[in-house]
Amino acid sequence: MKPSPFEYRAPASVKEVLPLLGLESSVLAGGQSLVPMLNLRLAQPELVVDINGVAELDYIRADGGPLRIGAITRQVALERSELVRERWPLLHKAIRFVGHHQIRSRGTVGGSVAHADPAAELPAALIALGARLHLRSSGGVRALDASEFFLGPLYTAREPGELLVEVEVPKQPDGAGTGFAEHARTHGDFATAGAAAVVAPGGRAGIALLGAGPVPVRAEAAERALAGGAEPREVAALAAQDVDDEHRRALCTELAHRAIEEAMG
Amino acid sequence: MTGPFVGHPVLRREDERILRGRTRYLDDIEPPGAAHVAFVRSPFAHARIGGIDAPDGLAGVHTVITHGDLEGRVTDLPVQGFEGGRVTAEGHPVLAGDEVRYAGQPVAAVLAESRALAEDAAELIEVDYEPLDTVLDARRSEVTMSHWHKVAGDVEGAFESAAYVVRASHALPRLAPVPMEPRGAIASYDEADDMLTVWVSAQDSHRQLAGLAAVLDRPEESIRVIVPDVGGAFGSKGAPAPETMLVAAAAMATGRTVKWAEDREENFVASYQGRGMEADVELALDADGTMLGLRARIWADLGGYLMPTTAIPTHTTAMLMCGVYDIQVADVEIVGRRTNKVPTGPYRGAGRPEAAYFVECTVDVAARELGIDPLELRRRNFIRELPYETALGWTYDSGDYARCLDRAVELLEPERHSDEERVVGTGFGMYVERAGGLFETADAELLPDGRLLVRSGSSPHGQGHDTTFAQIAAERFGVGLDDVEFRFGDSKEVPRGVGTFASRSVAMGGSAVMQAVDALKEKCDAVSARLEPSVSLREIAENEPGLQASARFKSELVFSSGAYGAVVEIERATGRLRVVRVAAVDDAGTIINPLLAEGQVIGGTAQGLGECLVEEAVYDEEGNPTFASFVGYRLLTAAEMPPVVTAFVETPSPLNPLGAKGIGEGGAIGTPGAVANAVADALGGVRIDPPFSENKLWRALREAGA
Numbered sequence: 001m002k003p004s005p006f007e008y009r010a011p012a013s014v015k016e017v018l019p020l021l022g023l024e025s026s027v028l029a030g031g032q033s034l035v036p037m038l039n040l041r042l043a044q045p046e047l048v049v050d051i052n053g054v055a056e057l058d059y060i061r062a063d064g065g066p067l068r069i070g071a072i073t074r075q076v077a078l079e080r081s082e083l084v085r086e087r088w089p090l091l092h093k094a095i096r097f098v099g100h101h102q103i104r105s106r107g108t109v110g111g112s113v114a115h116a117d118p119a120a121e122l123p124a125a126l127i128a129l130g131a132r133l134h135l136r137s138s139g140g141v142r143a144l145d146a147s148e149f150f151l152g153p154l155y156t157a158r159e160p161g162e163l164l165v166e167v168e169v170p171k172q173p174d175g176a177g178t179g180f181a182e183h184a185r186t187h188g189d190f191a192t193a194g195a196a197a198v199v200a201p202g203g204r205a206g207i208a209l210l211g212a213g214p215v216p217v218r219a220e221a222a223e224r225a226l227a228g229g230a231e232p233r234e235v236a237a238l239a240a241q242d243v244d245d246e247h248r249r250a251l252c253t254e255l256a257h258r259a260i261e262e263a264m265g
Numbered sequence: 266m267t268g269p270f271v272g273h274p275v276l277r278r279e280d281e282r283i284l285r286g287r288t289r290y291l292d293d294i295e296p297p298g299a300a301h302v303a304f305v306r307s308p309f310a311h312a313r314i315g316g317i318d319a320p321d322g323l324a325g326v327h328t329v330i331t332h333g334d335l336e337g338r339v340t341d342l343p344v345q346g347f348e349g350g351r352v353t354a355e356g357h358p359v360l361a362g363d364e365v366r367y368a369g370q371p372v373a374a375v376l377a378e379s380r381a382l383a384e385d386a387a388e389l390i391e392v393d394y395e396p397l398d399t400v401l402d403a404r405r406s407e408v409t410m411s412h413w414h415k416v417a418g419d420v421e422g423a424f425e426s427a428a429y430v431v432r433a434s435h436a437l438p439r440l441a442p443v444p445m446e447p448r449g450a451i452a453s454y455d456e457a458d459d460m461l462t463v464w465v466s467a468q469d470s471h472r473q474l475a476g477l478a479a480v481l482d483r484p485e486e487s488i489r490v491i492v493p494d495v496g497g498a499f500g501s502k503g504a505p506a507p508e509t510m511l512v513a514a515a516a517m518a519t520g521r522t523v524k525w526a527e528d529r530e531e532n533f534v535a536s537y538q539g540r541g542m543e544a545d546v547e548l549a550l551d552a553d554g555t556m557l558g559l560r561a562r563i564w565a566d567l568g569g570y571l572m573p574t575t576a577i578p579t580h581t582t583a584m585l586m587c588g589v590y591d592i593q594v595a596d597v598e599i600v601g602r603r604t605n606k607v608p609t610g611p612y613r614g615a616g617r618p619e620a621a622y623f624v625e626c627t628v629d630v631a632a633r634e635l636g637i638d639p640l641e642l643r644r645r646n647f648i649r650e651l652p653y654e655t656a657l658g659w660t661y662d663s664g665d666y667a668r669c670l671d672r673a674v675e676l677l678e679p680e681r682h683s684d685e686e687r688v689v690g691t692g693f694g695m696y697v698e699r700a701g702g703l704f705e706t707a708d709a710e711l712l713p714d715g716r717l718l719v720r721s722g723s724s725p726h727g728q729g730h731d732t733t734f735a736q737i738a739a740e741r742f743g744v745g746l747d748d749v750e751f752r753f754g755d756s757k758e759v760p761r762g763v764g765t766f767a768s769r770s771v772a773m774g775g776s777a778v779m780q781a782v783d784a785l786k787e788k789c790d791a792v793s794a795r796l797e798p799s800v801s802l803r804e805i806a807e808n809e810p811g812l813q814a815s816a817r818f819k820s821e822l823v824f825s826s827g828a829y830g831a832v833v834e835i836e837r838a839t840g841r842l843r844v845v846r847v848a849a850v851d852d853a854g855t856i857i858n859p860l861l862a863e864g865q866v867i868g869g870t871a872q873g874l875g876e877c878l879v880e881e882a883v884y885d886e887e888g889n890p891t892f893a894s895f896v897g898y899r900l901l902t903a904a905e906m907p908p909v910v911t912a913f914v915e916t917p918s919p920l921n922p923l924g925a926k927g928i929g930e931g932g933a934i935g936t937p938g939a940v941a942n943a944v945a946d947a948l949g950g951v952r953i954d955p956p957f958s959e960n961k962l963w964r965a966l967r968e969a970g971a
Contacts, residue, residue, distance in 0.1 A: 001528035002381035004388070040530065040894065041388070183839060183959070185879050187904030190896065192959065247840065247960045254838040 003038035010050040014057065014165060018138045020049045023160045027051055029072055029111035032103050057110070057165060060084065067091075067169040071110025075122075076101070078109055088169055090178035090198055094125035097180070100188040113149070114164045116156045116215070119190040123150055124210035125180065126167065127218050128196040134166040135159075143168070147208075150215035173200035179262025181255040182210070193251050195239065195259040203227040207235075207260065212243045212252050219256070232260045268740035271923075274860035278746065279731045288494040291449040291466040292526040299451065300327045300376040302512060302525040303383035305390050306535065307365035307372050310401075310605035310888025311569075314363050315393035317373055323389060325382035330374045330515055332360045339514050342507060343479045344571045347580040349658075350413035352601075357570040357608065359480065359510045365394070366569025367607050368889055369534030374511050376523060399888040403543070403566035403602040410567050411576035411601030413583050417656035418594030423558030427549035431631040435623050436543035436954045437937070439566065439882040441536070441898055442612050446496025447527035448536060450509040452516035462489045463513055466496075468503045469724050469764035470756040476505030476573060477513055492754035495726035499872070500611035501536050502726065503766050504573040508535070533893045537575070538882055539612020541566035542582060544623045549594075554637045556646045558594035561586050561623065565601040568608035575608050576601055581616025581699060584657050588624035589666040589695045589826060590646040595656040605888045611766060613872055614933040617698040625694035625938035626945075626952065633950050639942070643670060643695060652919075659699065661824040663916040663926075666695060669828040669850045676910045677830035677848035681946060688949075688966070689834045689845070692942025696934045697826040698768065700853075700927030701920070704819040705773035706760040707781040709738070711789060711812040715803030717742050717749045719781065722762020723774025724753035728929065729861045733771060734778050736857055737923070741782045744802070760815060768825060768927025771857055776921040777818040784814035823918040825926040827851040829870075829935030833943040840963025844874060844907045844940060851931040852914040855924035859913070862928045866911050869932020875901045876933075877940040877955045 011017050021027070026045035028034055029052065037043040051057065057072040060081050067088050069078065078084055078095050085092045098104055098112065098121050112122045113133065126133075126146040134143050135158060142162075149157050158164060182194025193211035205226045207219040219239035226235045240252035282288060319329040341356035361372045372392055377383035400406045424430055450465040461483065467473045470490040478485045495502065508525055516523040527536075547560040563586075565579045583599040632639035647666045654660045670693065679691035706722035719738055725731065735749045742749070752758055762774070792809045793800045806812065832845040849866050856862045879899040883891045892898035917924025937955060944962070945952045951969040953961050 001530055002384045004385060036894075041384075183841065185958075186899050187902045189899060247963045250963060251839050251959065 001039040004044045007047045012053045021161045030107040032107040033115045069167040073109045075104040075107045093180040094121040097121045110164045119211045124208040124216040125196040127208040128206040132168045135162040136165045137162040147218045176200040177263040177265050179259035181258035195256040197259040197263040199263040270736035270740045277732045296522045299522040299524040301380040303387045304371045305373040305387045307370045310368045310399040311397040312394040318391040323386040325378040326386045327376040332362045345573045352411045352576045359507045399605040403564040406602035408603035414598040416596045420596040423594040424549045428552040429550045431548045433627045433630040434545050437540040439541035440539045442499040442501035444497035447532040449526040450512040451524045452513040453522040454516045464491045468498045480510045490756040498726045499613045534890050537608045537610035542619045546627045556592045560596045563599040567601040568606045572608045572610045578616030582619040585620035589697045591648045593656045614930045617934045621696040622938045629942045664826045673828035673830045673848045673850040688947040690943050690947025693830045694938025699822045700768040701772035702822040703763045705777045706817045707777040708815045709781040709785040711806050720752045720759045722760045733857045738782045768929040772925040777816045780816035820920045823926040825853045829939035831939040831943040840959040842957045846907050847909045849911045853928035854918045854926035865928045866932045873933045873936025881956050
């Protein structure tokens with residue numbers, strides 16, 4: 001469990017980071033996934049670009065508009081943010097299911113998103129919230145909807161030369177409720193499945209599932225049904241209708257139901 | 266302060282050192298100039314090895330060792346037999362020859378300037394494997410490596426005359442022991458003195474010593490084994506490891522100090538595992554529920570080779586198949602089969618949890634079929650008169666099974682109900698365990714300052730010997746705990762002992778300490794009689810320097826027992842199991858330290874619950890381990906632990922002066938049967954085997970229509 005040899009760079013700014021990115025380099029943020037993968041030699045990059053010193057990516061701010069979270073922001077900072085707890089409570093609820101306290105104190109928001117584990121909590125919550133992800137490369141900037149970002153397990157729309165720099169979460173409608181539910185076999189373990197829901201007065205909703213397939217999925221049919229006045233039980237069944245395994249489908253239905261009920265208060 | 270200490274909840278005196286990080290584990294030992302080992306391990310469950318190609322001139326690499334290099338230097342590991350059974354000579358090779366029989370088996374060893382360089386080089390070694398068919402199911406394996414069969418009484422007659430014959434099949438999965446500290450060894454060879462010194466993370470020094478002497482074919486006097494602080498073992502550091510043998514052989518061959526500190530991945534795939542048994546059990550009963558006879562056929566999935574102690578748990582399981590019941594007619598057979606997995610061996614309980622699970626689940630099936638309350642069925646059949654010789658040939662020395670069960674029922678508060686959201690059920694399981702046996706040793710010495718020094722053949726790896734043994738020694742010697750010092754684990758210093766396993770330390774090692782200290786006390790008393798009655802120990806030491814006494818305590822097996830109960834709740838929508846509470850009642854005879862004894866019970870129960878809820882070493886259909894990290898092999902966390910109410914029933918053993926039996930394994934033995942019976946109760950009689958995953962329970966709930 002010693003990594004294969006690699007070159008290590010720790011630049012202090014995004015500008016210095018970008019030219020180092022490529023097919024043979026890995027970005028080291030909190031290291032909660034990359035470091036075990038290096039030690040198990042599942043990842044053998046030639047270059048590790050440590051962005052922990054890139055202070056410009058460490059922020060949580062809203063200024064009356066959307067929530068903006070810098071990619072290197074520690075998960076624990078999100079968990080402790082009063083702003084997030086009051087105005088984007090779904091993130092506060094979801095983040096508490098990420099690993100254990102020790103993991104959240106090192107793990108970063110951008111790291112969890114960019115790593116794209118299908119059982120991860122933040123990606124599902126961000127999809128439910130309609131978040132946008134900002135990427136930068138030497139060639140410029142672009143933004144993607146969170147629901148377009150995840151392409152497969154540990155596989156995203158991020159190009160090798162791009163760095164995920166910011167997560168932007170739109171303002172939520174007044175009076176919107178949120179709910180998050182998940183099952184893991186033990187406390188802090190990877191989730192077996194989970195559901196995130198945001199429901200605005202009038203029924204406009206964002207619902208996303210994790211552990212239901214290779215990527216976190218937005219349950220659009222369920223969202224439409226809820227907006228159309230369907231009962232939460234029926235909405236939950238729609239959310240999980242494409243899940244393959246019978247038990248997993250039942251589990252996702254139940255968790256979606258709990259999340260929706262919680263969101264509807 | 267002097268005694269009494271025995272029976273008091275004295276705080277562990279070793280903890281301050283441990284909590285302050287002043288311990289010295291194997292990997293903390295950093296001999297200057299040591300070569301570090303990384304193993305090339307088989308990626309195939311079964312394959313023929315055509316050849317091994319190690320490129321020359323790898324950076325920082327000292328040497329690469331393969332099977333051929335060891336010819337004439339080592340033998341395969343020895344295989345331990347057992348009474349009344351037979352084992353084949355399929356000892357584990359130090360490094361694989363022309364065949365590998367499990368994924369993870371050591372094929373070559375790289376010695377390099379650092380572990381990282383050794384791992385880099387290990388990746389570059391090319392092994393030509395020709396994959397062969399794999400066998401993963403013990404029932405389907407055609408190779409029997411151990412066998413034991415016993416018939417007692419008129420079995421056919423009992424089954425023919427029975428009003429009921431109940432049949433049930435059960436299986437317990439393979440489990441990884443997962444000690445907090447993985448394995449490891451360091452060896453250094455002094456050619457001038459022809460002395461080999463081996464530091465090894467092990468349960469005790471003398472079994473390692475015997476293994477090294479056998480494999481290296483050296484006299485034991487030419488080997489010194491030092492066991493440093495050990496961060497847990499649960500059985501997995503009892504038998505010597507092939508890797509330890511390689512380290513020793515490499516030190517002798519190269520003249521360098523050689524170090525192997527295992528990592529977690531190696532520990533998962535290459536450390537011997539526990540359980541992996543299944544059984545078909547038949548129980549004959551008369552119309553009022555009296556048990557007339559038992560038939561059992563048991564299959565053990567032993568893995569690719571026999572480690573020295575692989576077959577021992579099979580014997581223990583078979584011998585305990587009549588449980589705590591007065592069944593004098595029995596036909597029990599256990600076959601240990603070769604499979605393409607890492608070998609099994611003793612793991613906390615080591616055969617006893619299997620027997621308790623097979624017997625106690627069958628008793629619940631019988632109760633359901635006969636329409637008798639399961640507690641009542643047990644009470645009707647308990648052994649009441651002890652000592653009791655079982656049909657299978659062991660003599661239970663002491664116990665009060667009915668009292669244990671009554672106490673467990675009282676503590677648990679059984680529940681059985683269901684609503685739209687959940688089903689709740691209660692189950693109980695009894696156990697009886699062999700503990701102790703063989704011998705143990707101690708040397709007691711009066712130091713010049715009047716303090717007592719005891720060298721113990723029995724050594725700790727987390728049990729708290731330094732506290733419990735000190736309680737015994739201080740009380741018998743009439744001094745304070747601080748006046749007693751212990752030495753453990755260095756084969757050059759301590760008298761030859763047996764080891765720390767089979768819940769035997771207090772009954773055997775504790776009794777040896779007591780006898781050695783008593784003998785020394787007698788000598789001191791004789792000196793003080795010659796001087797004056799109020800003379801101090803320091804004055805005695807001054808008048809008669811070097812006073813010492815030794816003891817070697819030997820006894821037959823003692824039999825701990827207990828009753829465990831569990832209340833469980835299963836969520837209908839998801840199948841999620843919650844163990845609501847557990848009652849643990851153990852009879853370990855006289856309890857020396859109730860605090861440490863309860864710690865053992867809770868720790869064992871946590872492992873038993875892990876087995877019920879999440880633990881299972883799963884191999885895929887090609888025999889690849891899917892559990893090489895904590896992502897694939899889960900352990901319970903504090904959050905999953907239910908309240909555990911404990912109590913002790915004390916029926917002292919007549920076989921040792923302390924009246925002690927054993928407490929180290931009861932929780933791991935009693936818990937699975939109790940939880941399984943509670944799950945079946947909640948499911949209205951549908952039985953499944955652990956681990957009780959959401960998926961399995963959700964399907965069982967639908968089957969049960971409960």
